[in-house]
Amino acid sequence: MTAVRPGTQSAARAGMRPGLRTALYGLVGVAVLLLIAELIGQFGLLGTTWPPLTSVFAFLADPANHTLLGNALSTTVTEAAVGGLIGIAAGVGFALLASLVPVLAPGLDRFAAVIDAVPAVALAPFLILILGREGTPVLVVALSTTFIIYISMSSGLATAARPYHDLLAVLGARRGTRLRLVDVPAALPKLFDGLALAAPAMILGATIGEWFGARRGLGVLFISAMQNYRIDLLWAAAVLSVLCSLVLYGAAVVAQRAIARRFA
Amino acid sequence: MTRIDTGAAAAADAPIQAHGTDAADQAAASPLRDAASITPSTPAVTRSTPFVLVGRFLTAVLLRYWPIILLLIAWPTWLLVNGYSRAVAPSPLDVAGDIVLHPDVYVWPVVWTALFAIGGLILGMLVGVVMGVLVWMSPLVSGLLTPSALILRVVPVTAMIPILARLFGYGSGTVVVIVVILVFFPAFSLTISGMSSVPQSSRDLFAVLGSGLRSRVWRLHLPAAVPSIMLALRLSAPIAILGVLLAEYLLSGVGLGDLLQSSGDRLIYQRQWASALIATALSVICFGLARTAERKVVDRVT
Numbered sequence: 001m002t003a004v005r006p007g008t009q010s011a012a013r014a015g016m017r018p019g020l021r022t023a024l025y026g027l028v029g030v031a032v033l034l035l036i037a038e039l040i041g042q043f044g045l046l047g048t049t050w051p052p053l054t055s056v057f058a059f060l061a062d063p064a065n066h067t068l069l070g071n072a073l074s075t076t077v078t079e080a081a082v083g084g085l086i087g088i089a090a091g092v093g094f095a096l097l098a099s100l101v102p103v104l105a106p107g108l109d110r111f112a113a114v115i116d117a118v119p120a121v122a123l124a125p126f127l128i129l130i131l132g133r134e135g136t137p138v139l140v141v142a143l144s145t146t147f148i149i150y151i152s153m154s155s156g157l158a159t160a161a162r163p164y165h166d167l168l169a170v171l172g173a174r175r176g177t178r179l180r181l182v183d184v185p186a187a188l189p190k191l192f193d194g195l196a197l198a199a200p201a202m203i204l205g206a207t208i209g210e211w212f213g214a215r216r217g218l219g220v221l222f223i224s225a226m227q228n229y230r231i232d233l234l235w236a237a238a239v240l241s242v243l244c245s246l247v248l249y250g251a252a253v254v255a256q257r258a259i260a261r262r263f264a
Numbered sequence: 265m266t267r268i269d270t271g272a273a274a275a276a277d278a279p280i281q282a283h284g285t286d287a288a289d290q291a292a293a294s295p296l297r298d299a300a301s302i303t304p305s306t307p308a309v310t311r312s313t314p315f316v317l318v319g320r321f322l323t324a325v326l327l328r329y330w331p332i333i334l335l336l337i338a339w340p341t342w343l344l345v346n347g348y349s350r351a352v353a354p355s356p357l358d359v360a361g362d363i364v365l366h367p368d369v370y371v372w373p374v375v376w377t378a379l380f381a382i383g384g385l386i387l388g389m390l391v392g393v394v395m396g397v398l399v400w401m402s403p404l405v406s407g408l409l410t411p412s413a414l415i416l417r418v419v420p421v422t423a424m425i426p427i428l429a430r431l432f433g434y435g436s437g438t439v440v441v442i443v444v445i446l447v448f449f450p451a452f453s454l455t456i457s458g459m460s461s462v463p464q465s466s467r468d469l470f471a472v473l474g475s476g477l478r479s480r481v482w483r484l485h486l487p488a489a490v491p492s493i494m495l496a497l498r499l500s501a502p503i504a505i506l507g508v509l510l511a512e513y514l515l516s517g518v519g520l521g522d523l524l525q526s527s528g529d530r531l532i533y534q535r536q537w538a539s540a541l542i543a544t545a546l547s548v549i550c551f552g553l554a555r556t557a558e559r560k561v562v563d564r565v566t
Contacts, residue, residue: 022407025404025407026407026408026410026411027411028408029407029408029409029410029411029412030411030412032408033412033415046431049427049431050431103327104330106327107328107329108331110329110331110332111329111331113551114332114544114548116502116551117505117544117547117548117551118544118547118548119505119506119509119510119544119547120506121506121509121510121524121540122509122524122539122540122544122547123540124524124540125524125528125533125537125540126540129348200418203420207420207423208422211422211510211513211514218423219422222422222423222425223514225426226426226427226429226430231430234426235427237423238419238423238424238427241419241420241422241423242415242418242419242420242423245418246415246418249418
């Protein structure tokens with residue numbers, strides 16, 4: 001253990017430099033992007049539709065707007081979270097089912113591909129009838145998350161090394177035991193890859209679902225702000241939705257790194 | 265750090281590719297094998313009778329499409345159980361009837377939506393690949409742009425459409441702009457990661473032979489990126505259709521998205537459900553075409 005440590009530390013130190021440089025480049029790049037957006041707004045290059053970012057953040061910081069934005073934000077985040085949890089559970093469940101009962105696998109694979117190809121807008125009439133206008137966003141999120149998690153989980157379940165399978169077969173383990181001891185731990189890194197992909201899709205799904213007659217949420221704000229020429233509100237809602245996506249994505253990537261370190 | 269993020273995202277895209285092709289290969293190979301293993305193995309004499317052939321075909325269909333068949337049975341059953349009237353929830357027959365009796369209502373919207381989606385898809389792929397190649401050539405520029413591209417990639421299209429609509433107007437031009445932007449990001453980031461995936465030994469060979477930047481890009485890195493670029497095409501095909509439908513739903517007065525919206529507003533539910541089904545079929549067809557193109561091109565390159 002102690003013999004390994006100095007080696008890894010020096011490796012980390014050697015790898016630090018390029019890592020730091022990429023981070024620096026990235027920060028400068030983002031700063032330049034924000035600056036360009038700000039200048040376009042300051043000089044009105046794209047008309048009144050593109051406000052300076054500083055005024056968008058001022059609008060976000062103004063306590064007078066906090067109830068409106070807060071309500072919309074909490075609605076959308078709740079929908080994304082509930083739908084996301086349902087989707088993760090369903091995706092993992094279907095992947096395990098396909099692995100335990102291989103006869104079902106071809107049908108489930110094909111169905112997953114169809115679900116992915118179905119545009120969420122097209123599903124709206126069916127979903128509204130099933131769950132009503134308020135429940136639709138949750139279902140849209142759940143469907144898109146299910147697909148991503150199913151694909152990544154079932155490709156992860158197939159990654160376990162062959163010798164382990166042989167060993168457990170020799171020991172007379174049943175399929176369920178093998179799944180629990182070998183396949184599921186081996187699938188975790190890919191599952192978390194899938195979570196990182198699903199994170200932005202959750203916010204997107206919630207806002208799409210809200211376009212079909214929901215009463216509150218960021219998606220509702222986008223449309224009503226556009227129709228009422230409330231440019232500052234439109235941008236504030238857009239910035240909030242991007243921040244939400246980034247936070248979810250960041251959390252998923254951090255979890256993915258931790259899992260990859262532990263299991264890979 | 266952020267650079268690794270995009271790598272992780274691209275790596276996370278990859279399992280979908282791997283799995284997709286796996287599943288497809290399996291599905292392509294499976295009908296006969298599965299059917300043979302499911303239907304009790306019969307002696308060679310009876311194997312070729314039409315009855316057995318039909319049975320084998322049905323088993324193959326059942327194996328591959330059982331969730332969809334289940335849905336088609338659940339739909340009318342569920343209407344019956346809940347006692348919904350036809351005015352609220354049309355049955356499969358109502359929907360099919362509206363498509364058969366009024367094909368003229370659907371033809372032009374389908375053509376418009378398909379044209380916008382395919383045009384935007386091609387344009388977005390071109391812009392993404394060209395930008396990706398240019399940015400890859402300069403480590404400084406790619407270092408500067410990659411994290412920004414990542415941030416822009418997570419902007420929900422639902423937030424983008426209203427802003428773009430106010431910038432470019434409510435017409436069809438905006439629809440194309442939206443699709444191009446949506447398609448751009450996967451093409452851009454996958455082109456860069458594909459070009460960076462060239463093994464060191466090949467780079468060394470080209471360096472020893474003293475080839476310039478341009479020939480390295482043309483003869484080594486761009487060909488190596490072709491599988492990634494085709495993956496971007498397949499990932500983007502359903503996204504392009506979704507983008508066009510969303511944009512049409514909110515903005516322009518043409519296309520399937522508009523039909524979906526206007527028939528919903530006028531409470532013609534069988535038409536709304538029919539256009540939803542047609543949009544789904546269109547999206548599945550686009551995805552299938554993109555997947556076939558991917559497989560053909562990748563087979564040729566590798």
